[in-house]
Amino acid sequence: DGGITQSPKYLFRKEGQNVTLSCEQNLNHDAMYWYRQDPGQGLRLIYYSQIVNDFQKGDIAEGYSVSREKKESFPLTVTSAQKNPTAFYLCASSIDSMGPQHFGDGTRLSIL
Amino acid sequence: ILNVEQSPQSLHVQEGDSTNFTCSFPSSNFYALHWYRWETAKSPEALFVMTLNGDEKKKGRISATLNTKEGYSYLYIKGSQPEDSATYLCALHPNTGNQFYFGTGTSLTVIP
Numbered sequence: 314d315g316g317i318t319q320s321p322k323y324l325f326r327k328e329g330q331n332v333t334l335s336c337e338q339n340l341n342h343d344a345m346y347w348y349r350q351d352p353g354q355g356l357r358l359i360y361y362s363q364i365v366n367d368f369q370k371g372d373i374a375e376g377y378s379v380s381r382e383k384k385e386s387f388p389l390t391v392t393s394a395q396k397n398p399t400a401f402y403l404c405a406s407s408i409d410s411m412g413p414q415h416f417g418d419g420t421r422l423s424i425l
Numbered sequence: 426i427l428n429v430e431q432s433p434q435s436l437h438v439q440e441g442d443s444t445n446f447t448c449s450f451p452s453s454n455f456y457a458l459h460w461y462r463w464e465t466a467k468s469p470e471a472l473f474v475m476t477l478n479g480d481e482k483k484k485g486r487i488s489a490t491l492n493t494k495e496g497y498s499y500l501y502i503k504g505s506q507p508e509d510s511a512t513y514l515c516a517l518h519p520n521t522g523n524q525f526y527f528g529t530g531t532s533l534t535v536i537p
Contacts, residue, residue, distance in 0.1 A: 317468075348527075355429065355514070355527035363523060371524055372426050403468070410523040413459055413471030414516075 316340065319404050319417035325425045326391065326398060334389045334420045336404030344410050345387035349373060350401040350419075359402075362387055363410050391422065399424050427454055429517045431528035438505050439536050445501045446531040448515030452496030457518040459525065460489055460500055464511040472500075472513075505535040 317338045326332045338345065344363050348356040358371030362381040376395025381387055387406075391398045401421050405414040430449045438444045448458065457476045463469040473482040478493040486503045502509055512532045516525040 344523075346525075353529065355529045356516075357527075358524045361524060369523070405469075411457060411474075411518065413474050414461075414469075414525075415471070416468040418468050 317404060317406055317415055317417040319402075319420050321420060322418065324420055324422045326422060327425050329393045331390055331392050332422070334391070334402055334404075334422070336387045336389065336417060337385055338387075338406045338415070339385060340406055340408075340415060341384070342406035342408050342412075342415070343384070344407045344412070345381065346405040346407075346414065347371075347377075347379065347387070347389045348403045348405065350403060356403060359389065361410075398422055427451055427517060427519055427526045429515060429526045429528040431513075431515060431531050433531060434529070435532040435534070437534045437536060440505060440507060442505050442535075443501065443503045444505055444533065445499050446513065446533075448498045448500070448528055450496050450498075450515075450517045450526075452493055454519040454521075455493045455496065455517065456520040458491060458498050459516040459518070460498070461514040461516065462511045463514060463530070469514060500531075502533070505533075507535045507537050509533060510535045 320335045346361045347359040360379040362368035378390045404417045407414045460472040461469040475491040480491040491498045512530040514530045516527045
């Protein structure tokens with residue numbers, strides 16, 4: 314079955330620690346996205362990538378980093394510079410930048 | 426950052442009732458609008474991609490209309506069923522850039 318796999322489902326971060334959230338897709342999609350959801354707010358874009366080895370910042374990129382070395386993979390690193398990382402993170406992909414997005418099941422990140 | 430608003434925030438209807446909710450967006454920034462359904466414990470699922478003023482799309486008992494001149498889209502559900510219970514999200518793709526702006530969603534509960 315084609316789809317998007319996010320791991321882990323739950324993640325805990327200690328102060329000063331970087332953590333990486335995994336996102337893999339086997340849909341052969343060019344575009345991939347990372348969103349953050351906080352209570353009472355819509356999904357907010359952190360980073361997106363339209364093609365391998367290229368990515369752009371979204372509205373809330375500070376404290377995050379990404380890479381796109383392979384078409385299938387778009388990992389998100391939450392760095393220690395992100396002072397309020399507790400949130401639900403969703404990864405998505407689409408065939409191109411206009412197409413409907415397919416979402417993973419999400420990763421919930423909490424601070425220890 | 427573009428403001429995409431959805432109303433109402435939540436809705437409770439009886440099984441069999443028809444219902445509708447609204448997504449409002451800045452008309453001057455419109456390029457495309459997506460609707461998604463997000464059921465609890467699942468990932469968001471694309472419903473419609475709408476691009477043309479006056480567009481009307483239908484999927485089973487769910488339909489959507491689009492008015493780009495006044496900046497809104499309606500989602501209608503005819504004869505609501507308990508399985509329609511979900512949060513319905515709209516997302517605007519503006520006419521500049523390649524990111525989507527999501528509304529906060531309308532949470533629908535259909536009471537059997």
